[in-house]
Amino acid sequence: MDTQIFDMHNIDIAWCPGCGNFPILKTLKQALAELEIEPANLVLVSGIGQAAKIPHYFKTNVFNGLHGRALPAATAIKAANPALTVISESGDGDMYGEGGNHFLHTIRRNPDITNIVHNNMVYGLTKGQASPTSQIGFKTPVQVGGVFLEPFNPLAVAIALDASFVARCFAGDAEQTKEIIKKAIKHKGYALVDIFQPCASFNKLNTYEWFKKHTYYLEDSHDHSNKNEAFKKATEEEKFPLGIFYIKPDKKTFEENIGIYQENQQPLYERKPNTGKLHSLIETFKFAD
């Protein structure tokens, strides 16, 4: 499939020149095209932030909702129509800060969705405040003395919660990122893909060069079924590993667990109300003669 099928024409893209969101946009289109996922069968769900604008630049079904609340909406969309490919995509501030609580509980719920997080370690939309993943010592116009909070570690949290697929990529490596996104989309169950994304305007610390210098790919020998090993890799900080950290293959999804699909595969949105059942319920409330 040609990636052009996802292209929007005559649109203004609000990202700065050199923004790491551009390669992610391109890579995601390629991954979807290679997986032959039709725009009609895809929903991109986002919250608020620069990364959350990605659905606006994509010719497909789009849900751009509230700050931090993309995951609950994505869970419900998937539950209403399990045939859709649902990708919930936003930035680190949206997913790990404002939406941190939903992040935890979506992992526990395990809907069959892909959660792509553009992790640039800064709030780009509001022009450069520290985000939950900002490194200690990172100086901003608001964190004038430098960040002193421990950075949020999304991978370690996801693995601790036994998330069914946990990976990290770097936006500067399109080829590897595409392959990982493809695996995440194909994976059955919740899949987290945290993507290191340079912010050209507001993060002068974590640049393309910095990420190149401070990352490496997990060795082929890495056993992604080993939770302890995955957790150990996720807590490495001197150099950040990239690749697939952890897969829990046979975890039941939210859609499989909820009663409505256990006997009837028809998507929720197609079902008609059962008036017969309703009438018999009403009958039970009536006084006997």
Added chain:
Amino acid sequence: MCGNEALAEAAILAGCDAYFGYPITPQNEIPAYMSRRMPEEGRVFVQSESELAAINMVFGASATGKRAMTSSSSPGISLMQEGISYLAGAELPAVVVNITRGGPGLGNISPAQSDYFQATRGGGHGDYRTIVLAPSSVQEMVDCMLLAFDLADQYRMTVLVLADGILGQMMEPIVLEKKPSRELPPKDWALTGAKGREQNIIRSLWLGEGVLEKHNNKLKAKYEQVQENEVLCEQYEVDDAEIVVVAYGVTARIVRGAAAKAREEGIKVGWIRPITLWPFPTEQISKVANEFRIFLTVEMSAGQMVEDVKLAVAGKAPVVFYGRPGGSVPTVDELLDKIRQLTLRHEIKI
């Protein structure tokens, strides 16, 4: 100094002990300023993980008797409504700044006055009120902040300062001077450690038959006192006016220009500018409402304050609305046109 920075410095001057906030446009200058100045003063600045955290940090700091504030913009203020309701129930002072933008939903980041209902009616649940101050200049943003902390402490209420993106970004000369503070009651309710006295309890839960009713009636009596004593508004050339324009905030500045031009054309226009949106200057408007006048309410909304103007006029005069919603700002000439049209209508009527 832009309006947002002036407001922040005024909060420091007012003795704000702690600031909590989460990034949102168009008010980011406030936390940026506070992040630098509060530590210099030995006071607290925290960037929270969400607006919910920010308002609950205000809740906690206020419970200890310290002066605490937060600032945000419309969508963030919506998130804080739960906390504001609980602050009202627990009778704690707090100052909340809303540098508004267009809504509903994410809307846009242009200046708007579409949060009037949320501010004056209470966006949270339960029988409660918040005092709402609406500045129309950078100096008044300063004055409102100084007043806000005093009002909050005096009545143990949340005081909302409702400005917009224009005022936040605007630069004007200001005088930063602490005026003599009003006499404030001691904070004997605060959580300061119960050594040598009975413990204090901060709560908004009032179970038991009639207990909440008694509490709500106590709040009501307090709110009536605020209505009695704290109304602020400005009036100009209303005495002989055939058209009285009612507008607040930045819109009132545009009205002022349009009214002056109309006077040059011989149209008798006066204006009333509410500074407190709650308590609303109902009596001031009611007093000048009669059958020889038309009231024109101008807002950057689809029509919200106009309902309070109608309640104040109470059918004694026609009330006309002109508004620009969605973050659009009316021009002086646009308002002048509207005023001219009203003159024609008025003549036909007489």
